[in-house]
Amino acid sequence: xxxxxxxxxxxxxxxxxxxxxxxxxxxxxxxxxxxxxxxxxxxxxxxxxxxxxxxxxxxxxxxxxxxxxxxxxxxxxxxxxxxxxxxxxxxxxxxxxxxxxxxxxxxxxxxxxxxxxxxxxxxxxxxxxxxxxxxxxxxxxxxxxxxxxxxxxxxxxxxxxxxxxxxxxxxxxxxxxxxxxxxxxxxxxxxxxxxxxxxxxxxxxxxxxxxxxxxxxxxxxxxxxxxxxxxxxxxxxxxxxxxxxxxxxxxxxxxxxxxxxxxxxxxxxxxxxxxxxxxxxxxxxxxxxxxxxxxxxxxxxxxxxxxxxxxxxxxxxxxxxxxxxxxxxxxxxxxxxxxxxxxxxxxxxxxxxxxxxxxxxxxxxxxxxxxxxxxxxxxxxxxxxxxxxxxxxxxxxxxxxxxxxxxxxxxxxxxxxxxxxxxxxxxxxxxxxxxxxxxxxxxxxxxxxxxxxxxxxxxxxxxxxxxxxxxxxxxxxxxxxxxxxxxxxxxxxxxxxxxxxxxxxxxxxxxxxxxxxxxxxxxxxxxxxxxxxxxxxxxxxxxxxxxxxxxxxxxxxxxxxxxxxxxxxxxxxxxxxxxxxxxxxxxxxxxxxxxxxxxxxxxxxxxxxxxxxxxxxxxxxxxxxxxxxxxxxxxxxxxxxxxxxxxxxxxxxxxxxxxxxxxxxxxxxxxxxxxxxxxxxxxxxxxxxxxxxxxxxxxxxxxxxxxxxxxxxxxxxxxxxxxxxxxxxxxxxxxxxxxxxxxxxxxxxxxxxxxxxxxxxxxxxxxxxxxxxxxxxxxxxxxxxxxxxxxxxxxxxxxxxxxxxxxxxxxxxxxxxxxxxxxxxxxxxxxxxxxxxxxxxxxxxxxxxxxxxxxxxxxxxxxxxx
DNA sequence: GCGGTGCCACTTTGG
DNA sequence: TCCAAAGTGGCA
Numbered sequence: 094x095x096x097x098x099x100x101x102x103x104x105x106x107x108x109x110x111x112x113x114x115x116x117x118x119x120x121x122x123x124x125x126x127x128x129x130x131x132x133x134x135x136x137x138x139x140x141x142x143x144x145x146x147x148x149x150x151x152x153x154x155x156x157x158x159x160x161x162x163x164x165x166x167x168x169x170x171x172x173x174x175x176x177x178x179x180x181x182x183x184x185x186x187x188x189x190x191x192x193x194x195x196x197x198x199x200x201x202x203x204x205x206x207x208x209x210x211x212x213x214x215x216x217x218x219x220x221x222x223x224x225x226x227x228x229x230x231x232x233x234x235x236x237x238x239x240x241x242x243x244x245x246x247x248x249x250x251x252x253x254x255x256x257x258x259x260x261x262x263x264x265x266x267x268x269x270x271x272x273x274x275x276x277x278x279x280x281x282x283x284x285x286x287x288x289x290x291x292x293x294x295x296x297x298x299x300x301x302x303x304x305x306x307x308x309x310x311x312x313x314x315x316x317x318x319x320x321x322x323x324x325x326x327x328x329x330x331x332x333x334x335x336x337x338x339x340x341x342x343x344x345x346x347x348x349x350x351x352x353x354x355x356x357x358x359x360x361x362x363x364x365x366x367x368x369x370x371x372x373x374x375x376x377x378x379x380x381x382x383x384x385x386x387x388x389x390x391x392x393x394x395x396x397x398x399x400x401x402x403x404x405x406x407x408x409x410x411x412x413x414x415x416x417x418x419x420x421x422x423x424x425x426x427x428x429x430x431x432x433x434x435x436x437x438x439x440x441x442x443x444x445x446x447x448x449x450x451x452x453x454x455x456x457x458x459x460x461x462x463x464x465x466x467x468x469x470x471x472x473x474x475x476x477x478x479x480x481x482x483x484x485x486x487x488x489x490x491x492x493x494x495x496x497x498x499x500x501x502x503x504x505x506x507x508x509x510x511x512x513x514x515x516x517x518x519x520x521x522x523x524x525x526x527x528x529x530x531x532x533x534x535x536x537x538x539x540x541x542x543x544x545x546x547x548x549x550x551x552x553x554x555x556x557x558x559x560x561x562x563x564x565x566x567x568x569x570x571x572x573x574x575x576x577x578x579x580x581x582x583x584x585x586x587x588x589x590x591x592x593x594x595x596x597x598x599x600x601x602x603x604x605x606x607x608x609x610x611x612x613x614x615x616x617x618x619x620x621x622x623x624x625x626x627x628x629x630x631x632x633x634x635x636x637x638x639x640x641x642x643x644x645x646x647x648x649x650x651x652x653x654x655x656x657x658x659x660x661x662x663x664x665x666x667x668x669x670x671x672x673x674x675x676x677x678x679x680x681x682x683x684x685x686x687x688x689x690x691x692x693x694x695x696x697x698x699x700x701x702x703x704x705x706x707x708x709x710x711x712x713x714x715x716x717x718x719x720x721x722x723x724x725x726x727x728x729x730x731x732x733x734x735x736x737x738x739x740x741x742x743x744x745x746x747x748x749x750x751x752x753x754x755x756x757x758x759x760x761x762x763x764x765x766x767x768x769x770x771x772x773x774x775x776x777x778x779x780x781x782x783x784x785x786x787x788x789x790x791x792x793x794x795x796x797x798x799x800x801x802x803x804x805x806x807x808x809x810x811x812x813x814x815x816x817x818x819x820x821x822x823x824x825x826x827x828x829x830x831x832x833x834x835x836x837x838x839x840x841x842x843x844x845x846x847x848x849x850x851x852x853x854x855x856x857x858x859x860x861x862x863x864x865x866x867x868x869x870x871x872x873x874x875x876x877x878x879x880x881x882x883x884x885x886x887x888x889x890x891x892x893x894x895x896x897x898x899x900x901x902x903x904x905x906x907x908x909x910x911x912x913x914x915x916x917x918x919x920x921x922x923x924x925x926x927x928x929x930x931x932x933x934x935x936x937x938x939x940x941x942x943x944x945x946x947x948x949x950x951x952x953x954x955x956x957x958x959x
Numbered sequence: 960g961c962g963g964t965g966c967c968a969c970t971t972t973g974g
Numbered sequence: 975t976c977c978a979a980a981g982t983g984g985c986a
Contacts (some may be wrong), residue, residue: 425978668980672979674980776976852975856976858977862977
């Protein structure tokens with residue numbers, strides 16, 4: 094064991110008595126001024142320091158290493174000091190714990206050089222490295238697998254029997270090895286044969302064992318990670334607690350089987366083929382007790398070390414729902430700025446892999462995936478009498494499950510390769526995982542007082558509207574009930590008989606007369622009730638979803654969404670709790686309720702996005718791709734008219750241009766509403782909307798809509814050709830793919846039912862365009878995130894992604910530099926050599942800034958600065 | 960009678 | 975018989 098193998102940060106407890114010799118030296122060096130005290134540094138310097146991010150506690154070092162440290166130590170070799178411990182809690186801060194950093198010359202693998210090297214490796218190199226690692230592991234794994242499948246299934250059975258008969262079963266979970274005397278040495282192969290399903294709790298490891306563990310961690314061929322919750326369940330448990338706090342983290346260290354001769358038992362033995370005997374499973378307790386004690390602080394440093402190592406190590410890391418793992422580490426140990434350390438994390442997530450293969454099953458459990466994809470193991474048959482027992486295998490023993498998880502992930506990886514999804518997985522989806530974790534770890538401030546005022550205001554207005562509605566209806570009824578509303582509109586008032594329109598909207602399944610917005614719009618001149626209902630619904634939606642709903646998710650005056658990477662069939666992201674992608678953009682006007690006399694205006698404007706504000710000294714910067722799907726359609730179809738629209742008039746807004754063309758009005762006269770309508774019409778038409786739908790959308794007769802449809806498709810002829818090509822490809826292959834190879838199987842493309850088949854055809858066309866747009870938006874996120882993470886100065890945080898729009902929170906002085914970076918990166922996605930991507934159309938980005946999300950103004954960019 | 964659950968209709972967003 | 979989401983409330 095050599096010093097070179099350690100991080101260069103070493104922590105000391107200063108409340109230990111007697112004070113260790115090294116600590117005494119450091120203290121005296123600090124007093125004499127030979128040592129810099131980082132407490133006196135400015136905030137900005139502190140942020141950029143890497144010393145705090147990872148360190149080894151002094152107590153972890155073996156005796157001879159302590160001696161080595163003591164010998165090599167002279168004051169000059171210590172460059173920084175960082176106070177640790179509960180200094181925030183104490184009014185009179187006293188140093189109770191120190192971290193010192195050795196100069197790079199003293200220790201070769203100093204933390205700073207490690208960090209630098211991992212940042213300086215370009216993204217593609219990291220991917221190449223990962224690919225190489227994976228390929229190596231895969232080959233190795235396959236080689237080992239050949240001819241031993243039967244043996245493995247036997248082993249599973251053996252383990253199961255052992256497990257169910259052991260006293261541990263009563264415990265429901267894997268027994269933790271608690272050697273209160275402290276385990277002095279990390280177990281070798283002889284010990285571990287019996288420990289296939291035991292967890293080593295790192296709290297109870299002795300100093301030497303800890304050192305050996307770190308070593309084993311660094312030499313592991315692969316790591317498998319899962320979170321353990323307070324109720325004892327893990328990420329692999331079927332019934333995963335929704336909001337259960339994390340108790341600890343379980344890590345399976347997969348060793349290079351055969352790499353050490355000591356670990357190789359005699360040839361031919363059954364146990365010799367059981368690779369599990371060289372693997373170790375550790376449990377890392379991460380819960381903090383409310384009061385501080387030095388032992389816990391030492392443990393905390395050690396844990397932090399392990400976890401940050403895991404996040405930046407070069408070997409494959411397997412984790413089911415890896416995003417939750419990254420976010421948990423950030424919540425536990427992430428300080429301001431430390432998010433950059435996880436930027437390069439690439440964790441193999443089997444759920445993401447399975448979603449790429451079949452995007453239609455959006456939330457499979459670990460157990461589901463095992464049943465669906467793990468070929469060699471227990472196949473769970475619902476009708477089998479062993480079904481319950483089989484399922485128990487997948488839920489009882491954490492260590493066994495971790496090994497199954499590893500196998501499952503390897504199987505999924507080879508499937509990804511077979512489907513041509515491997516590159517998409519590695520270059521797009523996996524790098525996105527830490528980005529989403531970092532987003533979830535960041536909170537957006539919200540104006541709570543304003544929100545509560547608005548809630549009361551809207552509540553009052555709703556009461557008024559309800560009373561008016563009851564009055565004009567001539568009876569009391571539940572205004573939110575569509576059934577009751579339908580009875581009044583068509584049963585009592587018989588408005589459908591007064592309407593001139595022949596085809597009134599109907600509900601899907603019951604085929605009743607609809608009470609939708611389109612219907613109410615067409616009835617609004619026949620009776621006052623429809624208009625009141627429309628206004629009621631608008632106000633009610635804003636209040637219940639965007640004001641009260643948002644308040645429910647607020648903690649300490651801020652909110653943070655949960656981002657779902659595998660929640661859509663098209664590759665888009667989705668957000669929930671709250672769904673920040675669905676928050677009203679357009680302000681609504683409401684007339685002032687009677688009892689609100691505070692203001693003089695008769696109408697009040699409500700805009701939910703205005704409630705989102707940037708933090709102090711920060712600005713929101715929004716960057717959105719303009720007409721991304723239409724541009725992609727132009728590229729894919731090669732339609733000359735559409736291409737011309739983007740290549741020539743790059744300066745103008747395309748939807749405004751289209752509006753002025755077909756409505757025959759000058760472009761200056763095109764209103765916002767006109768533009769929105771054109772947008773809706775264009776997308777409806779290109780994705781195959783019928784004439785009735787179009788008529789309803791435009792508010793014109795079916796005949797007029799038919800004419801428009803013909804004219805449009807005549808002008809942009811190749812759109813139809815493109816759609817035909819996609820549909821026929823889908824017919825022959827059974828699936829379609831996006832620009833970066835994302836796939837969507839559409840089995841109904843050959844359905845007998847005409848309706849189902851037509852739907853699948855429209856979905857195929859839509860997927861190719863929407864999925865490709867999603868690819869580009871994700872690529873933009875990754876490139877920008879990587880650029881910021883590798884920048885020594887930039888600190889901009891990604892706050893939200895609203896499909897084509899990225900919302901950042903930027904430190905005020907950095908806005909111009911960052912804006913230029915964002916524009917350059919996003920527009921340069923027109924061609925990406927490494928992905929063989931080359932669009933025929935330019936990509937255009939609109940930038941806007943402001944201190945409130947609802948009030949963003951186009952950015953005035955300074956040009957000409959080098 | 961009460962509370963949980965799943966489905967439907969409607970709304971918002973994005974293209 | 976445009977596509978893709980999430981949230982709310984009624985209703986059985």
